Amino acid sequence: MPNRRDNMLHMTSETPSQMRILFKKFDILIFYIIAFLITWGGWLVMDFVFASFGQERNFVELVAEGYYFMIFYPFLAIGAVWGPLLSAFIVYRVNYGKAGTRGLLKKVFNWRVALPWYIIAFGVPTLIKYGTFYLNVWFLGGTFVSDFERVSVLAILMVFFGELVPSGGQEEVGWTGFAQLRLQQQMPVIPATLIKALMGWIWHLPLYLAFTWSGAFGSDIWFFLAFYIALAFIYTWIFNNTDSVLIPALFHATFNTIGTFAITSYTSWGNVSIGLIIFCAIAYIIVFIAFIRDGKNLTRKELPTIVPAQFQELRDSEKVTAPSFEEHNSGEKLESEEEE
Secondary structure (H helix, E strand, O other): OOOHHHHHHHHHHHOOOHHHHHHHHOHHHHHHHHHHHHHHHHHHHHHHHHHHHOOOOOHHHHHHOOOHHHHHHHHHHHHHHOHHHHHHHHHHHHHHHHHHHHHHHHHHOOOOOOHHHHHHHHHHHHHHHHHHHHHHHHHHOOEEEEOHHHOOHHHHHHHHHHHHOOOHHHHHHHHHHHHHHHHHHHOOHHHHHHHHHHHHHHHHHHHHHOOOOHHHHOOOHHHHHHHHHHHHHHHHHHHHHHOOOHHHHHHHHHHHHHHHHEEEEOOEEOOEEHHHHHHHHHHHHHHHHHHHHHOOOOOOOOOOOOOOHHHHHHHHOOOOOOOOHHHHHHHHHHHHHHHO
16 A cells, blocks of 8 residues: 555656646746846846946956956846846746757757758848948948958957857747747747747847946837847748757847948938838848748748657646545545554
8 A cells, every 4th residue: 555655756756746837838928027037137237237337337347446246247247138048948947858958959059951041041141231231322322331351250250159159149049949939839920920029129128228228229129120020030930941049049140240340320311210221121021032932831841849749749648646635635544544
């Protein structure tokens, strides 16, 4: 006859915890809550530091003056931006265990994709950026300055790596590797991508509106939304065809790297930047081509899955096997009677 300890072991080994049940039922919502809490919380602390010590002071100077806590500032800055990445791994781990974590890592490091997707990852951001720059200069009289010729290849690679891992590229682990994948399992690809774009735009908003150091990011938030939607569809197109988070991340890092070294002044029409209109137009032309090529799912293949189908079916078929309160008590009573 199993004793009480055996019953407890049976319950803990086979019964999904309340947290796991909650994560499984509201995984997308929980992903966004964790991502926003990590990032916005980190940004609030950074804003406090900037407001307290002045934007002209860097963390090295402050450490030298005795503010030793500032040695952790770079890690805080990176950790804040890693909100979507950390949230994705947390939710994957709770919902799908080690197999889910391995499945996500496999997508992150999936480099075995067809060569044309690498060309797209590096070429399309270049086309969008430089197409906008030169159209603005040739037809609208704007100016364009590029620092690529004045810096070393090593410096460019260092900036690119910084954009890929500590900065923007790693966001795609959360936005594409989790949010897009889960959303398009519950709804068509187009609304799933629109939701992903809207939530990503909201996640970025403090950089534009709220913080002491937000000025560097500009103020054209509505153009940013329009362009962010276009980028979201391009990322979805790449991901759905490659089942790789790495390729969208390379796209993201390339885009940001070009923006670091190439600067232009856009001609304006009233309060509207013509350059930003060209920016969005080129991006949406690429999205249009993607839909023409691959249809409404942005792929001719089956949509990517989180983990192998067999494992997912096993998880979905799990049932709570713990005895009810009455069954547990009656079992204890029966056990005590047998001992007597």
